[in-house]
Amino acid sequence: MIISQQKPFEEILSALGDSRSVFIVGCAKCATVCKSGGEEEVWQMQEALTSSGREVTGSIIIDEACHMLRVGRDLRSKQQMVDDADALLVMACGAGIQSVSAAIPKKTVAALDSMFLGNIKRFGHFEQKCSLCGDCILNESAGICPVTACSKGLLNGPCGGMDEGRCETDPDAECAWALIFARMKESGDTLNLVKSSPPKNYTKIPKPGKLKLSK
Amino acid sequence: MTEITSNLERKLARGEFVLTAEVCPPKGTDCSDFLKWSRTLAGVIDAINVTDNQGANMRISPLAASLILHREGVEPLFQITCRDRNRLALQSDLLGAAALGIRNVLALTGDHISFGDHREGKAVFDLDSVQLLESMKVLESGFDLSGKKLAGTPSFFVGAAAAPEAEPFELTLFKLRKKAAAGAKFFQTQAVFRPEKMARFADAVAPSGVKIIAGVLLLKSAGMARYINKNIPGLTVPDEIVAELEQAANPAETGVEIACRLANALKPYSDGIHIMAMGREEVIPEIAQALK
Structure with missing residues (x-):
């Protein structure tokens, strides 16, 4: 919503x-x-x-x-x-x-x-999980979006400002990569901790966005 | 084969211990202090880190400031962050650096824009530091990120940042490995206050062969240490050091002693020391002397 x-x-x-x-x-x-x-x-x-x-x-x-x-x-x-x-x-x-x-x-x-675009956490409490980037990488990031959850949108791991698993911009916020890392370790699917993610392809989101379904 | 033009690179390759220091370029066009300190330090320091809108505070372009040093025969280490440039601007500044004879580059993500003096601006982060390192490799292969051939191929001595004290350590480690794989030849670290964490870091980095330049921060008072703990991302001055400064008769002097002590304690785990004097560049030679 x-x-x-x-x-x-x-x-x-x-x-x-x-x-x-x-x-x-x-x-x-x-x-x-x-x-x-x-x-x-x-x-x-x-x-x-x-x-x-x-x-x-x-x-x-x-x-x-x-x-x-x-x-x-x-x-x-x-x-x-x-x-x-x-x-x-x-x-x-x-x-x-x-x-x-x-x-x-x-x-x-x-x-x-x-x-x-927000998720409803509970009544009157909304959180952004998705940035509508048009190039979804959730399949490579353990189902947590670093484009959105990381304040810098970093695709390859935490920045130098992370400490104790917290974000440099907000000590109350968990580092997106701490969450992704924990989930990847849990599932054993750690390939994306080794392989670096390439730059995002912004041609997938035309501006202004347009979509016409063909039949 | 490209000719090696970096003193920093040559010394590290020979296994010599190196010293780098940070000198912040001015906010404005008057580079006289910047140049004065850089010249003064040139005798004791192997390369001067030229910061890139450090802490997201707008200053003169680090590429321009690096060139000013280079022309004076002082070796710059050009810091470039992803915060203020998209992939076009990053590549064009890198090509510019190479064309001007600037070879040392520290590839960084950059502090978040909310820490600085233009917090209402739009942060870029089109690439992250790993992708920036990979882009430099692509440029060095004679092509740009779109696959187009370059007229003249750049060559860099590439470093990356590391935060040896950040916890959980294993969370930082996989990114360090990506940076090593992407071509980082040295890690210049965030300020380190606990040598035992540096030992752990050096152990982890050793298999990659990446050189380590350990960060030492010069403190001048307990108040400054507290300010850093509160406001500077990725930096934590431990309580016992804050207490030591608090109880000192002359905190500024004690700060120098602490820096010298830390530099010596970090030396066994590193290939060099990086001094962040935070505006007290005059004491850098003293810290350098203490390392002898």
Whole structure:
């Protein structure tokens, strides 16, 4: 899931600028789980905007704001409220925000910062395990991704800052390579401790990313 | 056959004990102090390590600073990290070094950008230190990483970093082996405070034939030791040394004594000593003298 966080309210107000009336868009998927753009947060935003003198013309929670066709269709169902607004405030990830800006030729304001593809550890506690690098090496790294778990993304072992199995950037964080090493030793599959991993191939992630399934 | 142009390489090959020291290039364009210290040390030191945005603090390019030394007849050991350059920039700086006559290169990953003075920047780490070492081998074979032929082939005397005190030791060992296999001819180590850990390290490295230049850090006060423990990645000053500095009447002098004592204690397990004087370059000759 895409982990997102609400921007400071002052920043949102400043981005709204002189748009006096606002239509709010939330997302029922990731932003709801992250408590950054679900029903409750959209309602709170509405309250906050109203108390700071803006008019809220209406709101909608889209089932998946990254789904472009659905966003277009759902916004059409609230046509009047959308038309009445000077700006749309979107409480979804960057993908969701851009589904909205693509659907409506009107000022679109981002209320959230999108952070990472996250695993849910427990309620309200998210961790990044995958960087979406397009060139998965989990089969060679004992199922733990060093591209993500190592703060430097090192592919061939720990850096000189590792000590007591901890990361130089955060003494509370375990060194990714300490975890990988332990798991490789446990499984006896230690080939990748001997053989060096080549540089990553970044052509596998075109930027911007595109994928069209052929049948 | 390439002509050997590195004094460091020649001495290590002959089995002579070497001395290196770190001199940090300036933040700015005024290299006079950098040059003054490097010239002063040239008589006692075999090569001067020119650090690369050390601790992720932006300074003059180590390639430029290395050239300034090289032109003065002072032998540089050009440090190059993967933090600030992608594979194109690494290769082009390496070719630049070779074309300018700089042969000694220390291939490093680099401290994390969050330690330095530009922490909002984007860290690169396109390659890691093992891949950087392998890239140097590729360049030395007359090709670049894309397989294209080079006009003129570089030749380097290549070193890598090691942290002999880091635990668990076996976790660091497999990477050291990869570095040796990737062509590292010497390990220049992080500061070592416990000679027994250096003995363990030397035993482990011996089969690879890679030379060892043991790191000695010059401390000047207990406060500095505590600061290092808190802020410098991969460095831990043991409590008893902190206490020794704390109780010293003249901590700066005691710091020199500790450095001399450690240098002598590490000598049996190494092929050279690397002195990190942390801005007190004037005492390096004294430490060098103590090793005689």
